[in-house]
Amino acid sequence: MMTSAHQGVHAHGVRKSFHAAGRLHEVLKGIDLDLLPGEVVGLIGPNGAGKTTLMSCLLGFLRPEEGGITFDGLPNNDLTIRRRTGFVPERMNLGRRSTGWQFLRYMARVSGVPRAEIDKRAAGMLERLGLTSAKHANLREYSRGMLQRIAIAQALLHKPDFIFLDEPASALDPNGVLLVRDLINEEKQRGAMVLLNSHQLAEVEKVCDRVLFLHGGLVARAETLRNADRCVMAIRLLTGSFDASAVERIAGTAPIGDIVIVSSETERGVALIVRQLITSGADIAEIRPQTADLESIFRGAS
């Protein structure tokens, strides 16, 4: 359970280089980031931008040459921090001499789940991930999607506060993608920090509060997708049905083409604006939550 004492994950000036083909390649060139409890942050960027390296440094797999990383003020290799960390790797070459049930129980034991709760939690995660019928099948018989599901199960079964997901839905069918979305939202509601590394921009846009665009070993751009304090909606009006100056007076911003962005502290405030727009004679074709257009950001920044 998160408390006010939790400070999240902080990294400052993280630099990491690799020797390759006789040359030194600086992959991370001084990364600063803050990941807060209850926040879902997307990590996007082109191939080779350093996303996996950054995640590896955060998780303590790699040691940065410079800079520091802390989880709630403690170093990332502190065992109390590791007890609160969950990780889904991109590659799924898990222990192939185990069944799904055996694998989950093993991971629960090394994660410090109380012995009395192991079976209950493992069964619960298998049920949640839709793997109950395959729990006694060997992992070598699992499809890539099933391996991805069981990797997600092992990452969440000890109720971690810091969750790192590396392409968690890349092999999942649409139902699996929806399930991952639900799970991320549940973890966020529980107060966990989630860092999602994904090339699926649509998914990142749907679940993340913020997105960090990594390019050339730096955070080239940080974008807030959802503002927890404000309700922002994009309203598409029927062409010719509205007077632009009247819309600007009601919404506080001028329409761009047929779309006007309205913002209020509450949904009721947005509803009031919508009512006023209708009263002014404008016909509304569509209302949807306004988020940043990640595709444009990706194209613009890379």
Place this chain on the structure above:
Amino acid sequence: MNAAVIMETMRRHFTSIGFITYLILIAMTGLFVATFNTPASIWPALVTILSVITGAAIIGPEFSTALLQLIVSRPIRRSVYLLSRVTGVLACVAVAATVGVTSEIVARLLLGSAAVPWLPLASAYANSLLVSLLAISLLTMLGSLTSSYFNVAIYASVQVALSAVETLLGLLRTRPNGLSEFLHRHQQLENGLIALDDLLFPAPPPHPDTGWVLRVAATAAGALVLACIAFERREVPYGGE
């Protein structure tokens, strides 16, 4: 030590068809050699081979799986994980040695042709475990410095190279030439190689030898300490690095 890692290591071995088949082979060998005058003839060698096969899988090959990354992201010290894996593997090898010695004792009792050589059998059992511990420790140390199965490749190469060089030097020493004189004058060179060979790949003594036991145990402990230090300091990349 972590009980979960030890138990998981043992479970994986005891559910492996290859391991079970090897146990049956050792048991059959134990029965067969009961007809020999010399006790504990073949199965200790099979136990040592098993320790090389099973010890080779510790740490090094695990780098290519995602499981090692999952483990090191969990609340378990790397050195604890390493030592727990070694303990699990050694426990499996101990079972194999127990199968070997038990089958030979049972066969000798059933044959009833002569008294069971209890002391030599006990000595062979303990020595085979100690040699196995050393082999597993050396392979773990090499595994913590390399990846994949390079550990067993290096281990076997060093063993073969030492034997080959010792044989070559012995042959050269017998030839009347300048090199022979040089080797005679620098006998310590050959002695050093023999000592190194005996340190890393010791042959069990025919009788209980406390000095030998202490030397092998100390070498194994040294290898494990180095393995722990190397693995604690080593980066565990995943993905594209």
